[in-house]
Amino acid sequence: xxxxxxDVVVVGLGPGGEHAAIKLGRAGLDVVAIENRLVGGxxxxxxxxxxxxxxxxAHVVADVRRVADFAGAAQVQPDWAQxxxxxxxxxxxxxxxxxxxxRLQDSGVTFVRGTATLAGPGRVEVGDTTYVAxxxxxxxxxxxxxxxxxxxxxDTPYWxxxxxVALTELPDSVVVLGGGAIGCEFAQILARxxxxxxxxxxADRLLLPEEPEASELLEKAFAKEGIQVRTGVEIASVGxxxxxxxxxxxxxxxxxxxxxxxxxxxxxxxxIGLETVGLDPDAKTVETDERLxxxxxxxxxxxxTGKGAYxxxxxxxxxxxxxxxxxxxxxxxxxxxxxxxxxxxPEVASVGMSEKQARExxxxxxxxxxxxxxxGWLAQxxxxxxxxxxxxxxxxxxxxxxxxxGGEILSMLATAVHAExxxxxxxxxxxxxxxYHRAVATVLDDLP
Ligand SMILES: Cc1cc2nc3c(=O)[nH]c(=O)nc-3n(C[C@H](O)[C@H](O)[C@H](O)COP(=O)(O)OP(=O)(O)OC[C@H]3O[C@@H](n4cnc5c(N)ncnc54)[C@H](O)[C@@H]3O)c2cc1C
Numbered sequence: 001x002x003x004x005x006x007d008v009v010v011v012g013l014g015p016g017g018e019h020a021a022i023k024l025g026r027a028g029l030d031v032v033a034i035e036n037r038l039v040g041g042x043x044x045x046x047x048x049x050x051x052x053x054x055x056x057x058a059h060v061v062a063d064v065r066r067v068a069d070f071a072g073a074a075q076v077q078p079d080w081a082q083x084x085x086x087x088x089x090x091x092x093x094x095x096x097x098x099x100x101x102x103r104l105q106d107s108g109v110t111f112v113r114g115t116a117t118l119a120g121p122g123r124v125e126v127g128d129t130t131y132v133a134x135x136x137x138x139x140x141x142x143x144x145x146x147x148x149x150x151x152x153x154x155d156t157p158y159w160x161x162x163x164x165v166a167l168t169e170l171p172d173s174v175v176v177l178g179g180g181a182i183g184c185e186f187a188q189i190l191a192r193x194x195x196x197x198x199x200x201x202x203a204d205r206l207l208l209p210e211e212p213e214a215s216e217l218l219e220k221a222f223a224k225e226g227i228q229v230r231t232g233v234e235i236a237s238v239g240x241x242x243x244x245x246x247x248x249x250x251x252x253x254x255x256x257x258x259x260x261x262x263x264x265x266x267x268x269x270x271x272i273g274l275e276t277v278g279l280d281p282d283a284k285t286v287e288t289d290e291r292l293x294x295x296x297x298x299x300x301x302x303x304x305t306g307k308g309a310y311x312x313x314x315x316x317x318x319x320x321x322x323x324x325x326x327x328x329x330x331x332x333x334x335x336x337x338x339x340x341x342x343x344x345x346p347e348v349a350s351v352g353m354s355e356k357q358a359r360e361x362x363x364x365x366x367x368x369x370x371x372x373x374x375x376g377w378l379a380q381x382x383x384x385x386x387x388x389x390x391x392x393x394x395x396x397x398x399x400x401x402x403x404x405x406g407g408e409i410l411s412m413l414a415t416a417v418h419a420e421x422x423x424x425x426x427x428x429x430x431x432x433x434x435x436y437h438r439a440v441a442t443v444l445d446d447l448p
Contacts (some may be wrong), residue, residue: 002129005373006030009124009131010267011116014041015320016314017233018100023322025109034124036115037090039100040140041302042161043311050165050334051185055343058192062184062225073157078193082286084168093447095166095322111212118273121429122297125273135325136297139286140314141272143265143303144255147241148177148235158259161186170195171257173315177230181342183341184218191227198228198254200247200393203232207348209354211386211400213369214348218402221346224242230254251355269303290332291324292317299324307416308338320414336397337418339410346383347406352398363397370443372403372436382438409437425448 010021013035021033038045042088050408057078088094091186104111108392122133124143128441147153156176164186172195191197194220199222200208205215206222206229214222222229236248247254265282275281277295287293299321302314316333323330342348358365365388372383383403390397399413416426425445431438 001125002034003132004129005132005134005155006032006076006110007133008032008138009034009116009133009136009137010137010140011118011124011272012036012302013039013100014140014142014302014314015043015311016318017041017138017244018104018142019315019318020138020301020321021104021109022107023318024325025104025107025184027322027326027445028192029135031109032112032124032133033104033109034112034114034116034126035097036113038095038097039111040097041140041380044100045092045095045097046162046165048311050091051182051189052343053087053091053160054083054189055185055345057086058164058189059345064429075099080167080193082169083193084166087165107169117271118276118298120276121277121295126208133297136299138318138321139272139294139298139300139304139323140302140305140318141268143267143309145261146264146266147261148263150235151237152376153238153261156238156245158238158245159227160261163261174195174198174255174258174260175200175245175255175261177235177247178262178264178332179203179208179229180262180264181183181207181340181344181348182251183260184222184342184344186250186260186262187227188222191225192231196256198230198256200233200235200249200254201229201231202233202235203231207342210348210350213384213386214350214400217346217384218344218348219384220340221344227397232422247261254304265303265309269304283401284441288317288333290334291318293324294320307333307335308340308422310338310340313338316373326336329335337414341407343407344420346381346404348400348402349406349410349416350398350400351410352396354398355386356402357390358390363392365389366391367446368443368448369445370439370446372409372439385413385439387413387440387447389447393420394425396423403436405436409440412437412440447448 007029010017010033025031065074116126119125124131176183176199231248241247245259286300292299301317303309339351369386386397386400403407431441
């Protein structure tokens with residue numbers, strides 16, 4: 001086995017690993033970046049990017065259907081072939097990472113396609129080569145779809161997000177197993193293109209980590225669109241016979257042409273040699289400090305850190321790692337104001353702590369919830385804003401917005417949580433009329 005000496009090895013090139021490799025390469029370090037699938041990871045090929053392109057198409061279909069309520073008549077004949085073509089050609093380059101590999105190489109990074117394993121501090125093996133990194137190793141191995149241990153499921157040809165983004169034709173019916181953000185997004189896309197969709201969730205509501213008020217509104221929106229939602233169920237078994245999936249829910253048998261499993265993510269940590277760097281090989285997440293250091297000559301970023309499975313978290317962490325490796329000053333990792341958006345319609349957008357999380361953190365939060373309501377006569381929709389306040393400091397520690405532009409309205413609340421803007425300062429702001437974010441002023445006034 002040959003040895004090569006370099007400055008930094010990046011193992012796994014999700015959004016964070018790719019970002020770190022490029023920045024470090026451009027800074028003149030000798031960087032080797034190793035990826036066993038596609039450079040960029042889940043987000044550009046199987047996650048955020050293709051799913052958001054599908055959501056955009058589904059929005060347009062839904063908008064046309066609303067014409068009857070406002071402006072006469074319009075007809076839409078959704079055609080999935082066009083969506084599939086755009087995903088293949090514009091979003092994923094037919095699941096080809098040539099452009100991303102070139103971007104790495106143009107930044108002076110040596111790219112290696114292969115599966116890497118850790119072989120002690122600063123040492124990484126791939127194929128016949130051991131890379132010895134003088135500065136250290138950045139671990140960004142990400143996650144894969146998790147498949148719950150349901151009797152019979154493993155023997156069926158179920159889909160995961162990786163199949164769903166590559167669909168060229170739609171089935172008549174789908175059961176979506178999992179009512180988290182990914183399951184809900186796919187459920188609504190498929191339903192808007194005419195698929196009969198049932199969402200099955202073992203928890204007692206959709207989007208469990210978010211505010212219960214948000215789940216309630218989303219379930220109402222799904223019901224209006226004809227998406228069936230079964231929450232609080234136990235799935236006894238899954239079967240597949242003659243092209244039909246059957247789920248035994250005890251009190252109900254569900255059948256569908258396809259089954260999409262969107263039941264969380266599994267970290268790509270098994271067998272990667274964590275024990276060689278003094279870490280638990282069975283760990284579900286890699287513990288990191290505020291510089292994302294995970295051990296001797298080791299940094300970890302992305303989903304595997306358990307700080308929020310989002311592209312923006314992975315890239316935020318990568319920026320901290322780059323500064324640490326280059327010895328630059330800058331803010332340390334801080335997770336008080338992590339933002340997250342389920343891109344359903346309405347969007348469910350949150351920052352910081354939910355009311356429940358604030359209680360669990362030992363705060364005695366006060367909250368207020370208000371309608372998003374009308375945007376003057378520009379638009380009107382059902383939506384809400386919930387604010388979570390730490391009364392001891394008179395600052396927001398969390399907020400949730402449900403609305404068609406919830407993720408955008410969230411930005412001012414994210415600033416408030418991040419910068420710990422005092423409530424009197426927030427109340428003294430100008431809120432443009434007629435915007436949705438003006439509803440923030442009303443909810444601030446409603447706080448006890
Ligand atoms: C359907 C879907 C929609 C999503 N939508 C959004 C969204 O709208 N917004 C958002 O912020 N997030 C979204 N996410 C989450 C987002 O995709 C991830 O959080 C993001 O990709 C960050 O992941 P990561 O950096 O941990 O690495 P990943 O993207 O998981 O990439 C890690 C890479 O490392 C590779 N690898 C693993 N082990 C090895 C090894 N031993 N050697 C070499 N290579 C290895 C993997 O093959 C993979 O390519 C979505 C996810 C899904 C599935």
